[in-house]
Amino acid sequence: MDRERGDRGRRLLDGLVALALLVIGLAGTAPAGLNQGVEAGPAAYPLVVVAALAVAVRRRWPLATLAVVTAASTAYLVLGYPYGPILLSFFVAVYTVAAYRPARDAAVANGVALLVLLTHVFVGVRPPGLVGLMPAAAWVVVPFAVGVTVRLGRENAARSRTDEARRLADAERLRVAREVHDVVGHGLAAIHLQAEIALHLLARKPEQAEAALTAISRTSKEALDELRVTLTVVRRDEAADERAPAPGLAQLPQLRERLAGAGLPVTVEVDGSPRPLPVAVDLAAYRVVQEALTNVLRHAGPATATIRLRYAPTEVAVEVTDTGRGAAAPAGRADGYGLAGMRERVTALGGSFAAGPASAGGFRVSATLPVEEVT
Incomplete structure (x- = not known):
């Protein structure tokens, strides 16, 4: 039309x-x-x-x-x-x-x-003879030059639009890939540890094994629900499930409960008054915490973890520390896709990100995200 x-x-x-x-x-x-x-x-x-x-x-x-x-x-x-x-x-x-x-x-x-x-x-x-050559030629050369210039400009503009569309599509694919990585990686890590616990207790304490299997069922359902919400981004023909909450810091209690069931005690400390955050900032902060705790499950060994949230007028900061192996952890913990994804999330929003061995042992992940001050 x-x-x-x-x-x-x-x-x-x-x-x-x-x-x-x-x-x-x-x-x-x-x-x-x-x-x-x-x-x-x-x-x-x-x-x-x-x-x-x-x-x-x-x-x-x-x-x-x-x-x-x-x-x-x-x-x-x-x-x-x-x-x-x-x-x-x-x-x-x-x-x-x-x-x-x-x-x-x-x-x-x-x-x-x-x-x-x-x-x-x-x-x-x-x-007119030879004297008429120059004026006659000008009536072709001038409009030809102008037309070629206009056509090249139009083609360059079209290429720029195509390149921009491709860049946006690549950025969207990368964002979805990060989301899927975070959701699936965290869910599978928790399910793996819970399954190990169930296998270990199945013969001697079946009632506790049943609790671990129940935790597996709950974790897998939550991961699938979150994955379904994420994938609606690339399924434009279907409306998102409005009943499923968007991932954010408000879901930390459920995350903490899942990890406790997987054998990782988590403590949450909050500095400042919690408040609603922009969706992008809220999601990025939650994903940083989620991925950091997933890394603890995968690499830290027997450990505990602490989440610290700090709400300031113009920023929100998250920090995750653990008491695990720290610098002795596999190289993948420091250089893996998960930390790279976290850094990309945070820096894309103008924030700062750091990860490395904690001074008191274990590992530390921290991110600071800018938030517009409400006046």
């Missing part, structure tokens, strides 16, 4: 241009002849009309338009009529071919048009 409206608009514009050229040609040909001391005979006006009206279809059939206008303009000049408004139609036809046809086609077509137009310099009622 938008394309059809655009086509109609362009056709209307071309029609108006042709009408303007027609009026200028009919009104200006005789005065041009008087200024040059050349009479514009009756045969001049049909050629002016043909050249002007051909411009009405210039973008639909640019080469045909150029051929008709060139023929009319050449016949006009060969008959000895004065340089006048008909050349404006020729100018527009040359420009259109240069602006809307491939460079090679445009160069060949306009070169042929120039050669045809130059015939009046040597042949006709009043041939």
